[in-house]
Amino acid sequence: MASRSSDLQCVWFKRDLRISDHRPLVEAANAGPVLAIFIIEPAVVEAPDYGEIHGVFQAQALRELDAALKKLGNRLVVRRGEAVEVLEAIRSEIGFQALWSHEETGNEITYRRDREVGIWAKNRGVVWTEISQNGVIRGLCDRDGWAGLWRERMKDAPLDAPIRLRERSGQLVSEEIPNKLSNREEGWVTETDMVGGEIEGRAVLDSFIEGRGKGYRKKMSSPVTAYDHCSRLSPYFSWGCLSIRSAVARVREAMGKSLPRADGNSFLSRCHWHCHFMQKLEAEPEIEHHCFNRACENLRPRNPDPERLEAWCSGQTGYPFLDACMRSLRTRGWINFRMRAMLVSFAAYDLWLDWRSFKDFLARQFIDYEPGIHFSQVQMQSGVTGINTLRIYSPVKQGRDQDPSGGFIRRWVPELSSLSEDQIHEPWLVQSGELKSLDIVLGRHYPRPIVDHQTAVKKARLAFSELRNMDEFWEEAARVNRRHGSRRPTEKRPKRRKKESAQQEFTLQ
DNA sequence: AGTGCAGTTGACTTT
DNA sequence: TAAAGTCAACTGCAC
Numbered sequence: 001m002a003s004r005s006s007d008l009q010c011v012w013f014k015r016d017l018r019i020s021d022h023r024p025l026v027e028a029a030n031a032g033p034v035l036a037i038f039i040i041e042p043a044v045v046e047a048p049d050y051g052e053i054h055g056v057f058q059a060q061a062l063r064e065l066d067a068a069l070k071k072l073g074n075r076l077v078v079r080r081g082e083a084v085e086v087l088e089a090i091r092s093e094i095g096f097q098a099l100w101s102h103e104e105t106g107n108e109i110t111y112r113r114d115r116e117v118g119i120w121a122k123n124r125g126v127v128w129t130e131i132s133q134n135g136v137i138r139g140l141c142d143r144d145g146w147a148g149l150w151r152e153r154m155k156d157a158p159l160d161a162p163i164r165l166r167e168r169s170g171q172l173v174s175e176e177i178p179n180k181l182s183n184r185e186e187g188w189v190t191e192t193d194m195v196g197g198e199i200e201g202r203a204v205l206d207s208f209i210e211g212r213g214k215g216y217r218k219k220m221s222s223p224v225t226a227y228d229h230c231s232r233l234s235p236y237f238s239w240g241c242l243s244i245r246s247a248v249a250r251v252r253e254a255m256g257k258s259l260p261r262a263d264g265n266s267f268l269s270r271c272h273w274h275c276h277f278m279q280k281l282e283a284e285p286e287i288e289h290h291c292f293n294r295a296c297e298n299l300r301p302r303n304p305d306p307e308r309l310e311a312w313c314s315g316q317t318g319y320p321f322l323d324a325c326m327r328s329l330r331t332r333g334w335i336n337f338r339m340r341a342m343l344v345s346f347a348a349y350d351l352w353l354d355w356r357s358f359k360d361f362l363a364r365q366f367i368d369y370e371p372g373i374h375f376s377q378v379q380m381q382s383g384v385t386g387i388n389t390l391r392i393y394s395p396v397k398q399g400r401d402q403d404p405s406g407g408f409i410r411r412w413v414p415e416l417s418s419l420s421e422d423q424i425h426e427p428w429l430v431q432s433g434e435l436k437s438l439d440i441v442l443g444r445h446y447p448r449p450i451v452d453h454q455t456a457v458k459k460a461r462l463a464f465s466e467l468r469n470m471d472e473f474w475e476e477a478a479r480v481n482r483r484h485g486s487r488r489p490t491e492k493r494p495k496r497r498k499k500e501s502a503q504q505e506f507t508l509q
Numbered sequence: 510a511g512t513g514c515a516g517t518t519g520a521c522t523t524t
Numbered sequence: 525t526a527a528a529g530t531c532a533a534c535t536g537c538a539c
């Protein structure tokens with residue numbers, strides 16, 4: 001049995017794989033010798049939202065974290081198993097009464113696990129201290145004052161990494177860190193150049209501040225320029241290799257110097273939005289499975305048309321720019337925000353798929369999958385929040401606007417590469433004789449559009465306008481707005497159309 | 510140089 | 525983080 005007087009401090013690493021700006025680690029180190037652990041939880045890494053790239057990225061970050069801890073005279077103990085059973089095993093092997101970690105705003109699985117760990121800790125007399133690592137405020141019921149609290153959080157200077165970490169993990173066995181945390185395979189060639197780890201994260205931040213960020217504001221819209229000029233820090237934020245606060249501090253410092261003010265401000269407002277969306281999941285975990293606006297719950301069929309879903313997932317919808325974006329995403333694990341919105345818009349409005357039928361697929365593709373942002377976004381781009389106006393993207397217009405020369409399409413949809421700049425956005429408009437002379441047969445080398453955009457969108461709008469005639473929709477919209485709505489006065493929200501009242505009809509004016 | 514007209518641009522509204 | 529429609533102001537051009 002473990003010694004009851006142990007002053008050993010157990011630091012449980014989760015989605016915070018770094019040593020800088022890591023308050024639990026610093027506080028634990030001040031309180032006693034540190035035992036650093038990471039748990040590979042089957043329930044987490046085998047869940048439908050956990051992708052192959054996540055397993056690789058996290059494994060890279062873990063290896064680097066272990067190396068960093070070793071430099072501080074410590075090490076990382078890695079175990080596989082469900083959290084409570086592993087914590088109990090370690091406690092019985094070495095004994096500790098203090099457990100430290102960051103607050104996590106995760107999916108249902110990690111939320112339930114955290115509650116179980118809480119109960120376990122209480123029963124064992126272990127004091128578990130959870131500390132926030134971003135602008136998400138635990139226990140907030142509505143959005144009044146949130147923006148101010150976020151600013152407060154970002155004011156604090158990031159914490160330095162500890163200089164030394166007293167070690168006392170004894171003979172505790174640590175598993176070898178695998179090359180990836182799960183055996184999941186996407187069946188798609190991935191060639192992402194994003195490598196997990198705190199050092200890599202800092203290098204990415206440096207290159208953004210020192211050059212890539214110039215023109216960020218303008219260049220983030222097109223997938224042609226976004227890959228280089230967006231920060232691409234999101235995976236490092238999601239897996240915790242870099243804290244939001246430390247990126248915010250570095251960007252503020254560089255603004256007006258190596259980074260133009262407009263670009264820096266644009267990046268900072270995105271850091272703000274990052275936490276804004278996570279806060280929604282923190283406040284209402286049900287949004288993983290239910291529409292923000294419950295009146296939208298049965299709007300679309302819950303069972304997807306399998307052929308439509310498959311065409312969308314594999315980049316075979318017949319809309320060249322859309323397919324290019326999907327294929328690029330699946331290969332690189334990342335695409336810019338605007339194109340993510342377009343992909344979801346197409347699934348939701350053109351294909352009339354319920355967001356719940358594609359959210360896990362998309363989550364597995366995004367190397368920067370962050371549950372709170374993801375659930376909010378797929379719902380928002382599907383129009384089921386009730387507090388945002390419908391934003392329906394035209395894949396052809398987006399293609400002409402964001403990839404006018406068609407170069408991005410040619411790269412990711414090579415079967416169309418012989419088409420001209422004008423033809424490539426709408427190959428179905430090209431005479432079949434001319435297509436044939438270029439060795440392209442639609443329906444064989446590349447599909448015809450699986451739906452007609454204009455027709456599909458018209459139908460979708462009609463369904464929404466019917467929904468908006470129901471009182472329940474507006475009651476729900478008011479509730480969502482109270483709980484989650486941004487308090488920015490500029491935000492535009494749909495307004496209920498005035499009913500033609502008798503009074504209005506007969507008012508003479 | 511002024512006028513009429515078709516076509517363009519931009520701000521704003523609607524869905 | 526949309527797109528299409530409306531309307532008025534503007535532009536270029538012919539006469």
